[in-house]
Amino acid sequence: MSKVYFIKNSEANYDQLGKDASELLKRVVSETGHKFEKEVPIKIHFGERGNKTFIPAKCYDGIINYLKEEDVSPSYIETNVLYRGSRTTTKDHIETAKSHGFTQIPIVIADGEIGLEYDEVEINKDFFDKCKIGKGYGKYQQFIVTSHFKGHVAAGFGGSIKQLAMGFASRSGKMEQHTDISPTVEAEKCISCGICVGKCDFDAIDIVDTAEINDSKCTGCAGCIAVCPEGAISNSWVGSDFYEKISEYAYGASKDKDIIYISFIHNITKECDCAGIPMKPITDNIGIVAGKDPVALDTACLDLVQKNSGEKLFEKGRRSLRHGEKIGLGTMEYELIEINKI
Template sequence: MSKVYFIKNTQSNYDELGKDALKLLKKVVSETGHQFEKEVPIKVHFGEKGNKTFIPAKCYDEVINYLRENGVSPYYIETNVLYRGSRTTTELHIETAKAHGFTQIPIIIADGDIGTDYDEIEINKEYIKKCKIGRGYGRFKQFIVMSHFKGHIAAGFGGAIKQLAMGFAARGGKLEQHSGISPVVDANKCISCGICVKKCNYGAIQIKDSAVIDGNKCIGCAGCIAVCPKGAITNTWGGSHFLEKLSEYAYGASKDKDIIYITFVHNITEECDCLGTHMKPIADNIGVLAGKDPVALDTACLDLVQKSSGKKLFEKGRQALIHAEKIGLGKMEYELIQIN
């Protein structure tokens, strides 16, 4: 049974949330004897442009200051998104992050300028054999994964596991989780400019009447999606076994890594922070949770939200937790320890 530490906080005071996050971090460090390396990235989500309910930058100040005071150099770390938006390329991603206030420490976009730099992490699980993990993660052994618990249209909810799976995966890894197939071309939008052909290092794209992708040659890096000037190349979102693939990618992302997880159960919206619009919360604020087992942590968050709301919110996501436990990522059974 894994220990999950919890501070109840129903207020919308972000300074206090930051203090709670630090208190929980210190608790986990004390209880586990955790020793920090000289460099520790903080995995966060900067929020899509137009989103108003992502966890704001000030919530990370206390943790950042604590790390610095203890001789640790912290960084923010993320990967580029699969879809076209304000975080598709490193340049746009960092611009969005800074506009949202994430200016306290350097930012690492781990999968390169357009999301195609990755290392393959072998896991040999049921659906995924090798995970495409952003190359920038490879130089670090430790991370603090700080998540925002909220809904997600495909995953049921987003929390620690999704932060690992999607947040550590390069663009091709994200595509593999969602569909496992090649990107597709909308011939009506394609102008046959050939930019995608030049970008593809695998000879998988040809120009005929429009761009055509050879699924036998395509490795699913999805770099063509990022460089298409007309948005004619897209991914599909209807892949099979998405929740299981999500869990397996989380396993690959955390393999041989030493990670502390902290999750804010605040601003609980129906959709995730990737949606570039203002959303209204659908449940009351609950607090901050932390631990070293992402499965136990996500299970505790889900249980607390459902208990507080009296509804089976985000229940779809429990399937990912079941598979995560099955493959050895963590345990769903937990001891919830509330601290003041």
């Protein structure tokens, strides 16, 4: 059974949320005997441009200040997204982050300018033998993985597991979690410019009348999606066994790493912060949880949301929890320890 520390907070007071996050981090450090290294990145989601319900930068001030007090050098760390948006390239991603107020500490985009730089982590599980993890993560042994617990159209919910799985994966790692096929070309949008051909390192794209992708050569790196100036190349979002695949990628991301997890159960929307549109919360704010077991943390978040709302919200995501427990990512059995706000 894993311990999950919980501070109840239903207020939309971001200064207080920052204090609560810091207090939870201190509690986990104290209870587990955690010893920080000199550099500890904070895994984060900056929110897609146009999204209004991502967790604001102010909520991270308490964590950052505590780390600095402990003589730890913090940074924000992320990877570029698979789809075309305001976080597809490192340049745009950092600009989006700064426009959303994330200017307190340096920002590291771990998988290169368009998401193609990665290391392979061997896991030998049911769906993957290896995971493609953003190369920049390999520099660090410790992380603080922060999550905004909310809905997700494919995963059921987004929390610690998804932050590890998608947030640590390179573009091709995201691709192989989401789908079983190569990217496709929308012929009416393609202008036959050949930029994708020049970008492909595997000779998998030819220009006939329009760009055509050879499935037998394509490795699913998705670099063509990132560089297409017309947005004519895209991936399918209907891959099989997605719940299990994200659990296995979460296992690969956290393998041999020392991680503290913090999840904000606030601004709980139907879809995730990748949606570049304003959304309304679908249930009340609840608080923040922290611990060292991502499965336990996500299970606690899901249980708290369902209890608070009186509905079985995001229930389909429990599939990823069960698979995560099966492969040794963590346990669904937890003890919820409520502590008082400072």
